[in-house]
Amino acid sequence: MADNRPIGVFDSGVGGLTVFREIMKKMPDEKVVYFGDTARVPYGDRDPAQVVDFSRQIVRFLRTHNVKAVVIACNTATAPSLPYLRAENDIPIIGVIQPGARGACAASASGKIGVIATAGTIKSGQYPKHIKEIRPEAEVFGKACPKFVPLIEAGKTHAEETAAVVHEYLGELKDKGIDALVMGCTHYPLLRDLLQKECGEGITLVNPAEETVKELHETLAASDGLASCGDALPAHEYYCSGDPESFRAFAAKVLPQEVSQVGVIDIDKY
Numbered sequence: 001m002a003d004n005r006p007i008g009v010f011d012s013g014v015g016g017l018t019v020f021r022e023i024m025k026k027m028p029d030e031k032v033v034y035f036g037d038t039a040r041v042p043y044g045d046r047d048p049a050q051v052v053d054f055s056r057q058i059v060r061f062l063r064t065h066n067v068k069a070v071v072i073a074c075n076t077a078t079a080p081s082l083p084y085l086r087a088e089n090d091i092p093i094i095g096v097i098q099p100g101a102r103g104a105c106a107a108s109a110s111g112k113i114g115v116i117a118t119a120g121t122i123k124s125g126q127y128p129k130h131i132k133e134i135r136p137e138a139e140v141f142g143k144a145c146p147k148f149v150p151l152i153e154a155g156k157t158h159a160e161e162t163a164a165v166v167h168e169y170l171g172e173l174k175d176k177g178i179d180a181l182v183m184g185c186t187h188y189p190l191l192r193d194l195l196q197k198e199c200g201e202g203i204t205l206v207n208p209a210e211e212t213v214k215e216l217h218e219t220l221a222a223s224d225g226l227a228s229c230g231d232a233l234p235a236h237e238y239y240c241s242g243d244p245e246s247f248r249a250f251a252a253k254v255l256p257q258e259v260s261q262v263g264v265i266d267i268d269k270y
């Protein structure tokens with residue numbers, strides 16, 4: 001029996017759309033209800049306890065849509081919130097950090113792995129912890145990149161100004177001799193072109209979204225929870241807490257499907 005209830009996906013802003021895109025690609029029958037907390041982005045420099053509160057509000061909102069699972073499509077929210085959300089909810093809650101660590105370990109031959117992420121994710125120490133659980137000999141080099149999210153939210157994903165910031169942040173990681181670089185913030189795959197250019201051929205960029213969607217698929221399949229929508233495309237729903245038109249315009253660029261309507265949510269009510 002198929003389970004056609006939607007999957008809830010959230011991020012502080014538009015970054016989680018890179019995970020949503022991967023769900024659309026690999027699990028095309030699944031309907032997604034997406035929430036971007038665009039009024040409160042960025043989360044990267046916020047206190048972890050506040051990020052947990054925000055995540056709880058968002059999960060409460062998503063559950064009003066009768067979601068069968070939630071993907072925390074945000075590393076900064078996954079780091080402090082995952083254990084709480086799992087303990088407090090009776091549906092699967094999937095984070096992005098453990099899957100990202102698995103992807104990194106598979107991509108690196110030398111075990112020298114770079115992680116770029118928000119200050120919150122780097123401070124949490126979650127990437128080195130999960131990478132070393134799989135490969136204890138690995139050397140993990142983290143770099144907080146606080147200027148990236150505001151540039152991406154402003155749509156400057158290919159700007160000269162952004163290329164200069166990429167150069168500034170990546171220099172010290174390249175000097176460490178890494179052969180894999182985790183894009184440890186779901187916004188960063190939107191900078192893939194600039195990042196790959198800066199890294200050159202010898203460094204593999206790891207997008208945690210790929211392993212995250214594998215985990216989502218396995219989790220739902222294990223409980224007979226996959227959807228089946230036949231020939232019809234699922235009618236995804238989009239919500240944000242800030243300006244719906246800028247969210248819509250951004251989502252339309254990132255996703256392969258038209259985004260016609262975006263609802264605005266007063267998330268503090270949840």
Ligand code: DGL
Nearest residue numbers: 015042043044075076186
């Ligand atoms: N996209 C988010 C992440 O994966 C964080 C962006 C932010 O709000 O700072 O960490």
